[in-house]
Amino acid sequence: MNTTPALTQDAVASRTIFDPATGEPVGEAPVHTVADLQHAVDVALAAQPAWAASGHEARSAALLKAADAVEARAEELAQLLSREQGKPLNGPNARFEVGACAAWLRAAAGTPLEAETVVDDGETRAELRYRPIGVVGAIGPWNWPMMITIWQIAPALRMGNAVVVKPSEYTPLSVLALVETINEVLPEGLLTVISGGRDVGEALASHPAIGKVMFTGSTATGKAIIRSSADTVKRLTLELGGNDAGIVLPDADPKAIAEGLFWGAFINTGQTCAALKRLYVHADIYDAVCDELTNVAEAMPMGNGLDENNVLGPLQNRQQYDIVARLVEAAKASGARVLLGGNPDADQPGNFYPTTLVADIDNDNPLVVEEQFGPALPIIKFSTVDEAIAKANALDVGLGASVWSSDLSAAREVASRIEAGTVWINKHGAVDPRVPFGGAKQSGYGLEFGVEGLKALGVPQIING
Ligand code: NAD
Numbered sequence: 001m002n003t004t005p006a007l008t009q010d011a012v013a014s015r016t017i018f019d020p021a022t023g024e025p026v027g028e029a030p031v032h033t034v035a036d037l038q039h040a041v042d043v044a045l046a047a048q049p050a051w052a053a054s055g056h057e058a059r060s061a062a063l064l065k066a067a068d069a070v071e072a073r074a075e076e077l078a079q080l081l082s083r084e085q086g087k088p089l090n091g092p093n094a095r096f097e098v099g100a101c102a103a104w105l106r107a108a109a110g111t112p113l114e115a116e117t118v119v120d121d122g123e124t125r126a127e128l129r130y131r132p133i134g135v136v137g138a139i140g141p142w143n144w145p146m147m148i149t150i151w152q153i154a155p156a157l158r159m160g161n162a163v164v165v166k167p168s169e170y171t172p173l174s175v176l177a178l179v180e181t182i183n184e185v186l187p188e189g190l191l192t193v194i195s196g197g198r199d200v201g202e203a204l205a206s207h208p209a210i211g212k213v214m215f216t217g218s219t220a221t222g223k224a225i226i227r228s229s230a231d232t233v234k235r236l237t238l239e240l241g242g243n244d245a246g247i248v249l250p251d252a253d254p255k256a257i258a259e260g261l262f263w264g265a266f267i268n269t270g271q272t273c274a275a276l277k278r279l280y281v282h283a284d285i286y287d288a289v290c291d292e293l294t295n296v297a298e299a300m301p302m303g304n305g306l307d308e309n310n311v312l313g314p315l316q317n318r319q320q321y322d323i324v325a326r327l328v329e330a331a332k333a334s335g336a337r338v339l340l341g342g343n344p345d346a347d348q349p350g351n352f353y354p355t356t357l358v359a360d361i362d363n364d365n366p367l368v369v370e371e372q373f374g375p376a377l378p379i380i381k382f383s384t385v386d387e388a389i390a391k392a393n394a395l396d397v398g399l400g401a402s403v404w405s406s407d408l409s410a411a412r413e414v415a416s417r418i419e420a421g422t423v424w425i426n427k428h429g430a431v432d433p434r435v436p437f438g439g440a441k442q443s444g445y446g447l448e449f450g451v452e453g454l455k456a457l458g459v460p461q462i463i464n465g
Pocket of ligand 1: 273
């Protein structure tokens, strides 16, 4: 088993990670350095050729075993994830995330990728195939730390690459435990976690021996990675920030859609890249949607993630709590109407911000135009579909969006006019390992999942002749 490389420091530096629900320590994470990164790259370079030579079948078999290993430790992993990230065990949260890790490993193993004959006309025969890249770097965020790591590493391994993972400094323990589990079945040196800070991320993004960076995180960091990877012309998949719009057409049934709207916006307590972050509702049903959504939201318990009753948890870190609090205060100061929440208890030890719904808010309010990444949803009234689409498209990000209607073909027509990587109909944020996922505009580029996701972890090669 090789979770972390031998540290180059004499004394192993470590950092205490605290539970965002209680402020209690969860564990100690190693603080790796740029020298440790170099060691991990050296080990990866040594391990990768044999892995690449082993072929798709053997690599898929190893990924299936890795999925079994994750399942065998599922509850232990979910408990750690809940304590470190804050998300409850129950609901679409920690157990769901660990289950998704196994599902995505199996999907990466099971997706066929055949060489493609592009032309074969008697004179020219050209075939497109994919070679391994070599060593891939995977830099991840703190909101879905295990699942997003799997999204990055499963296709990379399947395609014959070695991987060096740089988890968020907020949630390294989850990723270390996940990789330790997977490494029970992988050859030594192929998959390593470097638990360091921004300096290590920068060094990884500029490292000459790393052929591709899979990055999920903020748009600002994505831009920094584009810059630091430029000199080595690195391949990049960038899954960046979003500010997803949902558009509720006048023929939607407010009661029927309320729960879907709620989870679209509040999954992982709003700390989700492709969560519904701005809700546009037609004036005819505006009040009814506000009422039904408030009824659903009021009934969803928030608290310590280890308590089985809870389905919403704290913000993972104080910085994110402060962003949400600032944006809700700005909304209140503008005269917007708070339907629910907006009144955090400053004396409690955790980073709990109450579920907040804000109505009668202007489209240029900071709570609408900035990514809140937390449990506070602005609800904006519109009169015409053209107006709603224009507002949905007005921002420079475009990860996901949704349209809610009883008329599927009308909804699809509206969906086709929205500038986003995915537009869901009567749901929001549902991801599927068979369906490609990626952003438009400044939400990034490159696709993950499915055969497109595998292709992104290889170097296309044409054999002509
Ligand atoms: P972040 O950009 O602050 O950090 C992400 C990672 O990048 C961390 O591991 C961090 O250490 C590293 N990093 C920071 N500076 C770096 C640099 N200069 N070079 C290399 N690495 C560097 O993001 P976050 O706050 O952890 O995550 C929240 C953001 O991620 C939100 O904007 C959210 O929308 C986005 N996100 C996007 C997706 C998606 O699929 N599009 C999924 C989840 C989260």
